[in-house]
Amino acid sequence: MGHIFTLILNREITEDETAALREAGCQSATFSTDSLPTNAEVTVAKLDFDDEQSPSLAEAIQSAMDAVKVVPDLSIPGLTVPAVAKVDTTVLAGEIVEPEPVNA
Structure with missing residues (x-):
């Protein structure tokens, strides 16, 4: 999956x-x-868009917005970018402790 976003243009094309x-x-x-x-x-x-080629989301969006400029009188009143879940890359160091038997 690439960089996902949606452009809404100002009219039908x-x-x-x-x-x-x-x-x-x-x-x-x-x-x-x-x-x-x-x-x-x-x-x-x-x-x-599901852009697999651009190195970043910002560059994918900029490329799409620049492309829209080739059509006269076309503009972009809407841009939607879905939220991306943050990946927790924190690694905790520790050791495995074996439980001790409980005397009853």
């Missing part, structure tokens, strides 16, 4: 615009439609 976005760097995106978060009556494009 055409097939030609989808092709232009793919060529500009959105190869790992799944394109669909959704409603604008601030106005449910407006249909917009939604791009779900």
